Amino acid sequence: MDEDIFDAIVVGGGIAGSVCAYQLAKAGYQVVQIERGSEPGSKNLSGGVFYCRVMEQVFPHFVEEAPVERHITRNCLMFLNRTSAVTVDYWDQRLDTPAVAVSVLRSTLDAWLAQQCEEVGVMVMPGVKVDAVIREGNRVVGVRAGEDELRAHIVIVADGVNSFLSREAGFRRKEPTKNLAVGVKSVIGLPAPTIAERFQLAGDTGTAYAVVGDCTEGVAGGGFLYTNRDSLSIGVVLRLDDLARSGKSSSDIHDHFLQHPAVAPYLEGGELREYGCHLVAEGGKEMNHDLVRSGMIVVGDAAGFTLNTGFTVRGMDLAAGSAVAAATVAAQALEAQDYSEEFLQRYYAQLDRSFVGQDMATYANAPAFLENPRMYGAYGELAADILFGVYNHDLRPRRHLVMVARQALKGSGIKLTQLMKDGLAGVRAL
Numbered sequence: 352m353d354e355d356i357f358d359a360i361v362v363g364g365g366i367a368g369s370v371c372a373y374q375l376a377k378a379g380y381q382v383v384q385i386e387r388g389s390e391p392g393s394k395n396l397s398g399g400v401f402y403c404r405v406m407e408q409v410f411p412h413f414v415e416e417a418p419v420e421r422h423i424t425r426n427c428l429m430f431l432n433r434t435s436a437v438t439v440d441y442w443d444q445r446l447d448t449p450a451v452a453v454s455v456l457r458s459t460l461d462a463w464l465a466q467q468c469e470e471v472g473v474m475v476m477p478g479v480k481v482d483a484v485i486r487e488g489n490r491v492v493g494v495r496a497g498e499d500e501l502r503a504h505i506v507i508v509a510d511g512v513n514s515f516l517s518r519e520a521g522f523r524r525k526e527p528t529k530n531l532a533v534g535v536k537s538v539i540g541l542p543a544p545t546i547a548e549r550f551q552l553a554g555d556t557g558t559a560y561a562v563v564g565d566c567t568e569g570v571a572g573g574g575f576l577y578t579n580r581d582s583l584s585i586g587v588v589l590r591l592d593d594l595a596r597s598g599k600s601s602s603d604i605h606d607h608f609l610q611h612p613a614v615a616p617y618l619e620g621g622e623l624r625e626y627g628c629h630l631v632a633e634g635g636k637e638m639n640h641d642l643v644r645s646g647m648i649v650v651g652d653a654a655g656f657t658l659n660t661g662f663t664v665r666g667m668d669l670a671a672g673s674a675v676a677a678a679t680v681a682a683q684a685l686e687a688q689d690y691s692e693e694f695l696q697r698y699y700a701q702l703d704r705s706f707v708g709q710d711m712a713t714y715a716n717a718p719a720f721l722e723n724p725r726m727y728g729a730y731g732e733l734a735a736d737i738l739f740g741v742y743n744h745d746l747r748p749r750r751h752l753v754m755v756a757r758q759a760l761k762g763s764g765i766k767l768t769q770l771m772k773d774g775l776a777g778v779r780a781l
Contacts, residue, residue: 355502356502356503356504357381357382357383357501357502357503357504358375358380358381358382358503358504358505358685359371359372359375359380359381359382359383359503359504359505359506359507359681359685360382360383360384360385360493360494360501360502360503360505360506360507361375361382361383361384361385361473361506361507361509362385362481362494362506362507362508362509362510362516363384363385363386363508363509363510363511363651363653364384364385364386364387364388364391364461364464364465364475364477365391365395365457365461365509365511365651365652365670366460366461366464366651366667366670366671366674367509367650367651367652367653367670367671367673367674368384368386368507368509368650368651368674369384369391369461369464369465369467369468369674370406370409370464370670370671370674370675370678371507371509371650371674371675371677371678371681372384372468372473372507373409373410373464373467373468373471373473374409374674374675374678374679374682375678375681375682376468376471376472376473377471378678378682380682380685381472382468382472382473382474383473383474383475383476383501383503384465384468384473384474384475384476385476385479385481385494385496385501386465386475386476386477386478386479387478387479387480387481387510388477388478389477389478390462390465390477390478391461391462391464391465391475391477395457395458395461397456397457397536397538397584397625397627398420398454398455398456398457398458398460398579398584399454399455399457399577399584399664399666399667400423400452400453400454400559400577400663400664401419401452401453401454401455401460401667401668402451402452402663402665402667402668403419403450403451403452403453403668404451404668405668405671405672405675405706406668406671407449408675409671409675410467414449414450414453417455417460417463418455418456418459418460418463419450419453419454419455419460420453420454420455420456420557420578420579420580421453421454421552421555421556421557421578421579421580422446422447422450422452422453422555422556422557423446423450423451423452423453423454423556423557423558423559423577424442424443424444424446424447424556424557424558425440425441425442425550425551425552425556425557425558425559426441426446426558426559426561426662426663427439427440427441427558427559427560427561428441428560428561428563428661428662429560429561429562429563429564429574429613430563430564430730430731430734430735431562431563431564431565431566431574431611431613431614431731432564432565432728432731432732432735433565434612435613435732435735435739436613436731436735437731437734437735437738438560447556452559453557454557454559454577454578454579454584455667456538456579465477479496480496480497481494481495481496481510481516482495482496482497482519483495483516483519483520484506484516484519484520484647485500485502489644489645489692490644490645490646490690490691491506491520491644491645491646491647492504492646493506494506494516504646504684504685504688504690505646505647505648505681505684505685505690505695506646506647506648507647507648507650507674507677507681508520508647508648508649508650508653509649509650509651509652509653509670509674510653511630511651511652511653512531512629512630512631512632512652512653512655512657513630514649514652514653514654516653517641517647517649517653520644520647522641522644523640523641523649524641526632526634526638526655527592527634528590528591528592528595529590529591529592529633529634530632530633530634530637530638530655530718531590531591531630531631531632531633531634532572532588532589532590532591532630532631532632532633533588533589533591533594533601533628533629533630533631534586534587534588534589534628534629534630534631535586535587535589535601535602535604535605535627535628536584536585536586536605536625536626536627536628537584537585537586537605537609537623537625537626538579538582538583538584538623538624538625538626539582539583539584539585539618539621539622539623539624540581540582540621540622540623540624541581541582541583541618541620541621541622542581543580543581545620546578546581546582546583549616549617550578550617552578555580557577557578557579558577558578559575559576559577559578560574560575560576560577561573561574561575561661561662561663561664562574562575562576562608563661563726563727563731564727564728564731565607565608565611565728565731566587566604566607566608566611566614567587567589567604567608567727568597568599568604568607569597569724569727569728570589570590570593570594570597570599570604570727571589571590571593571721571722571724571727572587572588572589572590572593572594573587573588573659573661573664574586574587574588574608575587575588575664576614576617582621582624583617583618583621585608585609585614585618586605586608587601587604587605587608588631588633588659588664589601589604590633601628602628631657631666632652632655632656632657632666633657633659633718634655634718635655635657635658635659635711635714635715635717635718636711636712636714636715637655637715637718638654638655638657639654639655639656639702639711640655642654642698642699643692643695643696643698643699644692644695645690645691645692645695646690646695647695648677648680648681648695648698650670650673650674650676650677651669651670651673651674652666652670654673656669656670656672656673656707656711657669658710658711658714658717659717659718659721660714660717660781661717661720661721661726661781662781665710669707669710669711672705672706672707673702673707675705676698676701676702676705676707677698677701679701680695680697680698680701683697714780714781716776716779716780717780717781719780720776720777720779720780720781723773723776725765725769725773729763729764729765730765730773732763733759733760733763733765736759736762736763737752737755737756737759740755740756740758740759741755
């Protein structure tokens with residue numbers, strides 16, 4: 352290596368940046384990782400549910416050694432209405448042998464990842480804000496932070512959903528608001544035994560709720576609730592264009608969700624530990640464009656690798672998978688000493704061969720399906736009305752379930768043909 356040139360500069364200390372830096376350094380390359388926060392994890396809001404099998408490939412025994420919170424073995428899908436809730440509650444012991452998903456707090460997880468990077472030789476530089484890339488001709492050759500410059504053969508951009516760096520470089524546009532959402536989240540502290548009792552948990556197992564309906568007061572998006580070791584993470588994700596049209600406040604919608612009578616008992620007696628908001632990618636495959644230039648690769652949230660299927664919200668596993676793909680191609684480029692855009696286009700093929708590209712393609716229609724306004728009120732109320740007809744034993748003679756459903760459908764104002772079309776669209780999208 353030239354004394355003044357690194358093999359790779361990774362901008363961003365999140366999951367994508369750390370996995371990419373770790374893979375390259377472990378392969379013997381000289382890597383510097385730059386993080387804007389005072390330390391890796393300091394700028395990340397809370398955490399999430401991490402579908403972690405990809406991390407076991409990068410860090411063997413990840414679940415045992417990393418600071419994960421709980422193993423998610425219960426997944427609940429809730430249709431929340433103003434005065435009712437209908438929940439599909441799925442528990443399966445197979446989800447813990449080995450763990451498929453874990454809840455994490457990013458402040459601790461990202462710090463652990465940075466430590467793993469340092470142990471394989473990555474130079475981790477926290478507290479540094481990268482202002483721009485350095486170009487020679489049409490090739491990116493480094494980054495500028497204030498008056499300081501660092502140069503490398505390849506720059507990996509992992510600076511989050513806004514990706515100011517790739518926009519500054521002039522090849523990724525500002526995303527339209529329909530492709531973005533604002534997430535508003537609270538972390539509520541509760542004793543671990545209380546969480547175990549309220550969510551029927553044993554040992555280090557955990558629960559994740561995906562919620563749709565009254566949690567967002569009709570705004571496109573959804574709510575979430577998941578268990579950490581001694582806290583709950585709860586909040587809403589609201590699509591920006593629909594939120595703007597509604598004229599509502601994201602913080603008010605968040606508070607409305609937490610105060611809902613079907614939700615509030617889970618939080619009773621808890622202590623607010625953390626509260627904040629951040630941007631979330633919502634555009635699906637439509638956002639996975641313009642990911643390479645000569646000397647530069649974009650990964651993780653910066654590349655739009657996030658999926659919301661209504662059942663699950665995935666970002667961290669896709670970020671890690673995209674980082675593995677980027678590290679593979681970057682290593683090939685370093686070996687060949689070819690950093691041209693034509694060579695780095697291999698990144699797309701690498702993604703397409705991985706679960707990242709294939710899952711993004713499988714759920715390409717999910718964002719459009721989740722724009723359906725009936726998902727945020729009418730269908731939840733229809734399900735509740737059908738079940739009310741089943742359980743409301745008011746001394747009147749019982750009717751066949753088909754008749755109960757037909758009457759509820761008639762009262763909902765939803766036409767049968769529309770229900771069938773929406774069902775078919777859901778099957779195709781999900």
